[in-house]
Amino acid sequence: MNKIKLLNKISPVGLDLFEGKYQVGEEMDEEDGILVRSASLHEYPLNPNLKAIARAGAGVNNIPLDKCSEEGIVVFNTPGANANAVKELVLCGLFLSSRKVVEGIDWVKSLKGNEDAAKLVEKGKSQFVGPEIEGKKLGVIGLGAIGVNVANAAIKLGMEVYGYDPYISVNAAWGMSKWVKNARTMETIFSECDYITLHAPSTKETKGIINAENIALMKDGVRILNFARADLVNSQDVLKGVQDGKIAKYITDFATPDIIDQDNVIVIPHLGASTPESEDNCARMAVKEIKDYLESGNIVNSVNFPTINEPRTTKYRICLIHKNVPNMLAQFATLLANQEINIENMVNKAKGDYAYTIIETNDVVGIDDFNALENVVKVRVID
Known part of the structure; x- marks a missing residue:
C-alpha cells in the first residue's frame, strides 16, 4: 500500500x-x-x-x-x-496596463450617492484615456508553455510580437506562431517593445533582469507585466522608473510589500493559476x-532527475538513483552477472550531478548489494 x-x-x-x-x-x-x-x-x-x-x-x-x-x-x-489560466490573466493585464480600467472603476466608486454621477462620469472620463494594444510591439521573455500561449494570443489580437528564449524547447518552437519575431537578445526586447511580459523561470541568470540598467534601454512609457516570479524584477528600480515616467504601468501577480498601493502599479493577488x-x-x-x-x-x-519513460517488458524492474560518476553501469552489470541474473534491458540517463538507471530482468533480485555500492543513493525493485 x-x-x-x-x-x-x-x-x-x-x-x-x-x-x-x-x-x-x-x-x-x-x-x-x-x-x-x-x-x-x-x-x-x-x-x-x-x-x-x-x-x-x-x-x-x-x-x-x-x-x-x-x-x-x-x-x-x-x-x-496552468498555461491557459495564466495566459488569460496576462491578457487581462495587457488591457489593464493600457486602459486605466482599475483607476476608472475606483473613481466611479467615489461618486456613490452623488445624484450627478452620470454627468460627472461623462465630464471626467477623459482622465482615464489609454492606448489600444493593436499594432503595438509586445516582447515576451521566456517561451515555455505560458510564454508561447501569450505570444500566439497577442498575434491574434493584432500585436507585433517579439520572443526571447535561448533555451526554447522543440515542442515550444513547434507550437509558436510563425509570426512571432525571434529576438536574439533581451536588449532587443528592451529597446523595441512597447509592452514587456515576463515568463522566465527564476534562476541566477534571470533574477533581477528588470533593473535600472535595463529599464534605461526601454522606450519611454513602456508597460511591464510580471506573471512569472517576483524576483525577476528589482522592485525599487521599477518604482523609480514609474515615478520618473519611464514606465507607464507595472502589472504584477506578486504582492511584495514595497509595491502595494503605488501609483501606476497594479498588484493582483497571485491569481494566475x-x-x-x-x-x-x-x-x-x-x-x-x-x-x-x-x-x-x-x-x-x-x-x-532525468526523464526516463520506458514501457515495462519484464517481471522485475530495478530502479537506481546514483551519482553521475564513471563506472556505475559496469558495477551494476558485474554485480548482476556474479548473481547469474540476466539483464533484459538497461536504460541510463544523467542530469547534473545525478543519474538514473532502470534495469529490467525476469530474475529475482535483492537490493542489499546495490545499496552497498559507493555513490548509490536509492534503490527500488518493482515487481
Whole structure:
C-alpha cells in the first residue's frame, strides 16, 4: 500500500485517479509520496521512505531540491497544466496596463450617492484615456508553455510580437506562431517593445533582469507585466522608473510589500493559476506523474532527475538513483552477472550531478548489494 500525503488541498479530479494500492490523506507517517501546491517543505522532515514529491504547479521554490536530490527523492512539477489560466490573466493585464480600467472603476466608486454621477462620469472620463494594444510591439521573455500561449494570443489580437528564449524547447518552437519575431537578445526586447511580459523561470541568470540598467534601454512609457516570479524584477528600480515616467504601468501577480498601493502599479493577488480548470489539470498531471514513478519507475517532468519513460517488458524492474560518476553501469552489470541474473534491458540517463538507471530482468533480485555500492543513493525493485 503506497501512502500519499497531502500538504495542500488537491482537486478531487486528480485524487480520484488513486485507486487500489494507495492510502491518501493529510495525516500520514512514513509516506511514499507527497502532493503539494504552495506549502513550504524547506523545514519539512523528509522521511527515509519518501520516494517522490509532486508539485501541482510549475514553480518549485517551496521545495528543497538539493536536499531531495541527495536523498534520492524525485521532485515533479506540472509544466503547462496552468498555461491557459495564466495566459488569460496576462491578457487581462495587457488591457489593464493600457486602459486605466482599475483607476476608472475606483473613481466611479467615489461618486456613490452623488445624484450627478452620470454627468460627472461623462465630464471626467477623459482622465482615464489609454492606448489600444493593436499594432503595438509586445516582447515576451521566456517561451515555455505560458510564454508561447501569450505570444500566439497577442498575434491574434493584432500585436507585433517579439520572443526571447535561448533555451526554447522543440515542442515550444513547434507550437509558436510563425509570426512571432525571434529576438536574439533581451536588449532587443528592451529597446523595441512597447509592452514587456515576463515568463522566465527564476534562476541566477534571470533574477533581477528588470533593473535600472535595463529599464534605461526601454522606450519611454513602456508597460511591464510580471506573471512569472517576483524576483525577476528589482522592485525599487521599477518604482523609480514609474515615478520618473519611464514606465507607464507595472502589472504584477506578486504582492511584495514595497509595491502595494503605488501609483501606476497594479498588484493582483497571485491569481494566475486560480481557476478550477487549472487546479484540475495540475492535480491530474501531478497524480499521474507520482503514480507512474511509484508503479513503474518512470520519470516524466522531474526538475531534479532525468526523464526516463520506458514501457515495462519484464517481471522485475530495478530502479537506481546514483551519482553521475564513471563506472556505475559496469558495477551494476558485474554485480548482476556474479548473481547469474540476466539483464533484459538497461536504460541510463544523467542530469547534473545525478543519474538514473532502470534495469529490467525476469530474475529475482535483492537490493542489499546495490545499496552497498559507493555513490548509490536509492534503490527500488518493482515487481
